[in-house]
Structures are given as C-alpha cells and as structure tokens.
Amino acid sequence: MANVELIHVTKKYGETAAVSDLSLSIAQGELVALLGPSGCGKTTTLQMLAGFTELTSGDILVNGKSIKNVPPHKRNIGVVFQSYALFPHLSVFDNVAFGLRMRNMNQVDIGAKVKRALDNVQLSALEDRYPKQMSGGQQQRVALARALVIEPEVLLLDEPLSNLDANLREQMRFEIREIQKRVGITTVFVTHDQSEAMAVADRLVVMSNGGIRQVGTARDIYQSPIDLFVTQFIGHANILNGKVLSSQNNITQVQLSTGDVVQMHNQHGFDANQPVVLALRPELLTITHQPVFGNNQLQGEIDRVNYLGDKINIGLNIDGMKLTAVIQSNQVNLSIGNTAFINWPVTDGVLFLDRA
C-alpha cells in the first residue's frame, strides 16, 4: 500500500501539452477518479503512472520515492485496461499466474495465490477457460484478479467499465469499489463517465485541457462546482444568463435575460453590471401554482412532462428561456400548458462570471 504524489507533472508531444503542470497527492488506500472529456489528459496521466509514457518534466513519487526513471516492469503497479488486455493464448489460471511467474515464485505458492485471487472475484470455477470463451464482465474480473494478485502498491483502472452493457456496468461499479476497499489498495480510476466516478471514488479530479479544474468529494464538486465547465460536466444544470445589478452584504441581485430579478446569497466577488451566468441544478427547483414568499421565483408555462417512475422531469418555458426541473412524483399535479411558478431558495444555485 502506498501514497502517490504527482508533482508538476507535464507531458508534451512536440509543442502541444497533453498534461501540463499537474500536481496531486493521493492518500494511502484512497480511490481517486480522474474524470474529464476525451483529450483532457487523464489517460496520459495514467500512462505516466504506469510507466508506459515518459514525463517531459515534473516527478511522480510513490511512498516518497521517485519512480520517474523506474521501468514499468519494476514499478509494481497493477493496471486494468479498457480492453482488459488478457493474454488470449493463456487460460484464466495462467493469465492470473503470469505476474507471479515473472516474480519466479514457486508453483505451490502460485497455485494458492491464484486460487485466492479468483475466489476474490468469484471466478474460481472458470480457471481453465480461455479469455475468448468468457463474457465481458468475466474478462473484466480476470483482469482485476490478474492486476491484484501481484499485490501491487498502486492499482490503475483505465475506463474499466466502458465496454460493459449498462446493467453490468452499474453492478461492477460497486463490485470494484468493494474489492478495492477490502484490499485497501491506493487506486486511480480513469473515466469520462461522471456518474461512474461519483459512485466509485473517494475523491474526484475533474480535468480538462491537460490540467486539473477541481478536486474534491462528489458532494463538494456537485454542490460547489468551481466554474461553469465543472458544473456542466458533473450532472445537469440550467444555465441562465444575466447581469449583476448590485452586490453587497452577502446578497447579489441578478437581472436575468428575461428581465426577472433574482437574489442570491453567499456569492462573492461580483460587481454591478458584470455579465454572469447562474447555474441551477434541476432537482433544486420546486414547482407551485401559487407564489411562495421568500424564494426566488419565475412564472412560466409547462411545455414538457416526462414521467420517469421515481421522478418527473419537467420542461418549462419562461418568456423563451427553457428550464428543466426534476421533482418527486407525488408533489403536484401538472400538465402541459399550465402556468406555474418555479421556486428556489436564495441560498441555492451558483453564480459565475460570463467570460464568453
């Protein structure tokens, strides 16, 4: 088990930087998800951790020791690939035993360790199978067992779930999380799927353009995104354009593009006349037929109602501005064409400067 430290890590291909000046520390036993759209540098970062890609500058420490110049086969880092990358010519047993054989372990110990590793992923009955005789989920577990059996200091997971179908993906999320906790191994999980990252990770690292945008727990990032990019990447948000009317004593008045004026508390660093965007999560909105005192509210017309079982997803039109609200099914009786009030507390929502 180990803690990992990335220090000003930079990777350049010619003039373009795939990763620039990335610093991050990962605690022992922690599961960190590197999250971002494709091309954000998350995979390059993982490749550098594994040793498949050299750093242009910066350093990577594992337990305080630099591994920058250690070749991949001496790093003792387990990797699970998106394609699983099982050895097609070897049986499940031999796939899992591979790393132990490379360590010149004796046959008896190898047998025992492979058994335990396969038990760990509930595949001990299939040790004689070949990879192509197995389903995607099973191959995924073999890949996990193969990476864990060498008792690596760090585990790297590169989009491990994206080749699985939706149901299995959800199940494997929790399975991976459970195994990771049981083994207690420091893990870096690369994904472009925010719900996957939120479900699995202790901390999320949101990346874009080769750098870190925000680091925090799923709750931190969802509730207090640092900028518009993070807001829109993690979950859904209604984005309302407007400008600041006044900002003092912890209260900011914003005039929306529709002309409505709303109030926001605890938003700092804004001055009058600045163009801003207001981000509102759909589930923060409530819908009523009558105005509610003390809340922000906008009057509009319901133009879409999608029943989703546990929730209802509602589309609203406020003088041409479209909003989405997600409400509990039992709240109010609403139908298309109704006029309604959209309410949210003045403490909810996040305000950003509009740089566009």
Next chain:
Amino acid sequence: MITTTVQRWLGAFALLVCIFSVSPVLVIVLESFTATDYITFPPQGYSFKWYLEFAKRSEFIDSAIVSLVVALVSCLISTLIGTLVAIAIDRKTFFGKSFIQALFMSPLSLPGLIFGLALLQFLAGNGLPRNIYTLTIAHIVLTTPFAIRFISVSMLGIDPNVEKAAKSLGANGLRTFWHVTLPLIRPGIAASLVFIFILSFDEVAASLFISSPNAMTLPVRIFVYIDQNYDPLVTSVSSLLVLAAAIALSIIEKTVGMGRLFGLK
C-alpha cells in the same frame, strides 16, 4: 441467406477450380510412367525407367540437395529478419522508419530476372564467386519482404495493451516478447516459414543468373535440361517433387493441422 441452389453452384465451381489446378499435375505424373523416350500424353506403355534414370543422374540429386539447403536456410533467416523488422516497424518510432520500410520492401518491386541480372553484375564486378552461399543470400533478399508482411499482419492482430499488461505484471522487454508477443505471432511465423520455403524452392528467374555448375537449384536444372532434351526424365523428377510436397503437407496436417498452423482455428 445463401440458398441451397446457390450453395450447389458454389460447390460445383469450387470442384471445377480444384480440377483445373490439379489436372496439369496429374498429367505430368501419368506421363512420368511412359515407356517412350519422349514426353507424350496419354502415356504409352508403363514403366519405371525414367525413375531409374533419375537415380542414375547424380546432378539432379545434387541440385535437389542444393535447393533443399537453400530453401531451408533462407526460410529460417528470412523469417528471423522479418520478425525483427516487423516488430521494429510496428512497435517503435525511430528516425528514417519509412525509409527502412521501403528499403526492405524494394525487392518486391523488381522482376526476378532484373534482380538476377543485377546480382550477377554485382558478383562478377566485385570478383565474388557464384556458389551456394551467394545463392542463399540472394534468396534471403528476395523472400524477406514476404516474411515482413506475414509477421506484420500477425502483429496487427495483437492488442498493444497486452504487451503493456505483461510489463506492468513484471515482465521485462525480452520476457514480454518470449511469453506474450512470440506465442501470439506464431501463426504468422509458421506461415512465413512454409511459404518462404516453397517460394525459395520454386524460384527460377533470379536463380537462373546466379546458379553455377557447382551450385544449381533443381528448378534451374530442370529448366536447363528441357532446353536441350525432350525426354520424360523431367516428368519423373517433377512427380517426385509432388510426392515430397504431398508427404510434407500430410505430416503437417496430421501433427499440427493446417488450420492451426496458419491460425485459422
């Protein structure tokens, strides 16, 4: 969906192709049993005299040995070079890579006769002998492009992450190659060995120029012989070659299986 009628027509067509390719061979084999002193079809009278004649002609046996040795050595060395070049081209990036690639493929672009003539000029101009060594080198140069192609195709079928996985599990470059890459390109290596052996054994055009009385391949010997004689000796030699090929193929089929050898199963 392929209907039964279409299937039948396809079957008939396949049969026709088989007959078309096998019948000339069959004609040669039948002719070799003729009792006449000239080649004729259908053969007249039956005898083994042209096989006995072959046993007496040591130059044909010598040539068969030359051909075997040249084919064996060149299929081994070409496949070795081909494997190394294919790995370098597919897995590494280095300065002048496309130039190297083009260089290794260039023998394919020359007709065999031109290549043979050029080689003859080169050997004569530099006072080098025409013997079994230079003959073998010529065959290696001619067949290496095919080896590179065969191995490259198998390399393309390997997920590069498989090699990375091996490294992350503690295998250095050599052990990764030995335990992962090599087993996965084995079908390509087998195909390369078999195909290049046949290619080298059959080669006439270039060998014609660089064969010499002390090192002449069997196809060249047959070619030179029928240029001057028209007796059925060449048919008995050819029939023995067909027999040898049939035996070799059936041994491969029985032991390894053709499908497995070429990675089809």
